[in-house]
Amino acid sequence: MKFERYVWLSYVLLTLLAVLMVVPLVFMFTTSVKTLGDILSLQFRWVPREFTVENFTRVLQIMPFARYLYNTASIVAMTFLVQSITISLAAYAFARLRFKGRDLLFFLFLVQLMIPATSIIIPNYQTIRTLGILNRRLAVGIVYFASAYGTFLMRQAFRAVPRDLEDTAKIDGCNGPRVIRHVLLPLTKPSLIAFAFVSGTFHWNNFFWPLLVTDTVRARTLTVGLAMLTQATESTPEITITMAAAVMITAPLFMLFIVFQKPFIESFAGAGALKG
Amino acid sequence: MKKKLLLACLILVLAVSTGWTRGGAEEPTGTVYLRFYYPVGVAGDHARIMEEMVRDFNASQDDVFVEAIFSGGYRETMERAQTAFLSGNAPEVAVLDAPATFDLIEMGAIAPVDDYIEAEGGDAYISRFLSGFMEIARLDGQTWSIPFQRSTPLFYYNKDHFRAAGLDPDSPPRTWDDVYSYSQTLAEHFGPDHWPVQVPINFWLLKPIVLQAGGQLESDDGRSVAIDTPEMREAFDYLNGLVRRGYMAPIRQWAPSVSDFIAGNVTMLYNSTGSLTHIENSSDFEVGTAFLPVHRRQVVIEGGGNFFIFNTDQRRQQAAWKFITWMTNAENAARWSIRSGYVAVREDSYDLPLYREHVERTPNAITAFHQLQQVEIERNFMTYQQAQLAELLNEMKEDILGGADVDTTLREAQRAADAILARFQR
Secondary structure, eight states: OOGGGGHHHHHHHHHHHHHHHHHHHHHHHHHHTSOHHHHHSSSOOSSOSSOOOHHHHHHHHHSOHHHHHHHHHHHHHHHHHHHHHHHHHHHHHHHTOOOTTHHHHHHHHHHGGGSOGGGGHHHHHHHHHHHTOTTSHHHHHHTTSSOHHHHHHHHHHHHHSOHHHHHHHHHTTOOHHHHIIIIIHHHTHHHHHHHHHHHHHHHHHOOHHHHHHOOSTTTOOHHHHHHHHHOOTTSOOOHHHHHHHHHHHHHHHHHHHHHHHHHHHHHHTGGGGGTO | OHHHHHHHHHHHHHHHHHHHHHOSOOOOTTOEEEEEEEOOOSSSSHHHHHHHHHHHHHHHOSSEEEEEEEOOSHHHHHHHHHHHHHTTOOOSEEEEEGGGHHHHHHHTOBOOOHHHHHHHTTHHHHTTBOHHHHGGGEETTEEOOEEEEEEOEEEEEEHHHHHHTTOOTTOOOOBHHHHHHHHHHHHHHHOSSOEEEEOOSOHHHHHHHHHHTTOOSBOTTSSOBOOSSHHHHHHHHHHHHHHHTTSSOSOOOHHHHHHHHHHTSEEEEEEEGGGHHHHHHHOSSOEEEEOOOBSSSOEEEOEEEEEEEBSOOHHHHHHHHHHHHHHTSHHHHHHHHHHHOOBOSBGGGGGSHHHHHHHHHOGGGGHHHHHHHHSEEEOOOOOTTHHHHHHHHHHHHHHHHTTOOHHHHHHHHHHHHHHHHGGGOO
16 A cells, blocks of 8 residues: 555644644633733743633632533533434434435434524424423423434435344344334434534533523523623633633533543444444 | 323423413512613623612612523623513613614613603703713613613823833823824834734724714714725824834724733733723733823714613513612612722712722722713714624725735725615715
């Protein structure tokens, strides 16, 4: 192989990219433990002169962090759990069942990917209000219970599973839903995990919709809490405190990533999952 | 079997959701329940201070119960109120950016407050508010809002730098020409790597400069904006001149400009009264504050948020008014100002012992009040589609200070502004 000689080049490129990704995070972390004076001094330092955790205690004073974390985590989990049911059922229909207008329907399904969520905020708000679930965590999650992206992803994954496996299961007496649960989903786990990351990060970071449909700490999310710190348009944002909050808010995501790193990376090697 | 389970789930979901429909906010009998949207516009535990005040209001009487609902920055709070209003779920009362008034009236969202003012004593009541803050609330002979969290542009300077350069720390520049001569002295003393003055990119600091040149930015009815004017050119001559002579960094945004000042990279800074607490707490030199330097006209503008009452029913609007009068009485206006850093909106707040002590501790806190009394005050930049036009002005200012051709940029900005306001022409 001629290219193998250039493997080192790809490592150089990857290292550069990795540094590019990591620098802002390191910056965020070091800023969060600096004092304000350190930030504003002319000399830039990566390592703070004085290490302080005061920024973190200030964040805890400003927003009810534990409650927001609980709300955010439960919204993310609830949304993903419901999504995994809806998308695998829909994906199965689009991948395996034959019915009139299936492809047109699938196409229409994908079209909604192109509709910006902000353009349907008012009708969505009205629906939530009619349901009487304003200011509840359900209101934040419910509008995302179906996912075009997830359906697409799972449909492609299901299609990659050889029909023979399914037929074998059917001969053994498995019907539709059980085929999905016992044959298709275990084989397409990496895709589902990839979707879990996409869905999880999106709902973890989502800001305007949760802000809109929630009023009180009972249902509010971390991002809304963060806005209490970042919207100082009439004065000056306190950078150290904002960064401390950012560290606290992103930390759970990092931890999840570290735990699920292996299956996540495998999900990108999805094609190989069946070969082994 | 599976089908039955699914059916059972469905029924459960339906049952639960209908159950929720019947839920919702419970109104204690006799007490009016109000939802109050408020934004956070300054750093710190602003939301906590607000909730504390609302709690005190609720505890002070039994007729009205207010729920304080934090709603993001000014922009999100406006979008939230708009969405809620258009969906028939408007809050009863909200603090919104005062220049949103035109858009709120156009939507039919808010109620004028003249009748309530009349019942409160008319002029005797309303004249206690600083008159400079009232102008933006009055349109077509009606009053649409009550000032609450207000600010004005303020001129900050580093007294230690002044002393070092041989300038009198107690006589800050009063005119544009002074700014030039002071900058020259400072530049000679501090050399390169130091900026004598900074006017951050922001429409809110551009409007007073245009007014000082003798111009006007927007028409009173908010339906047109004059950008391609001789006065706008003069404003940019002033700013561009500072840049060309190396007195000012060409493009500096709002927040970094404050950091530059605190770090001692900049000696004189145009900024907001809202930054005072932050600047005083973070700088290790003596901070001076002054009125904005003026030119042909001695004028400055104001900014910040007002209380708006939404169109609901008589009973709830009356309750909202009761809440507003409590929040803006002399004592609470003083309390809010001291803790948040906003300018107190009432003249009688400044006579309170509580406020006098505050001024003794932080003498700079009174500069804004004096500016409001001694200099002519015009309203904040207020038009239809205000947010969009403000963004346009910011971009224009950035382009020009960045070196773009003034004539072309102004002409293009004028065309863009006219297009934004086209549907509001009568």
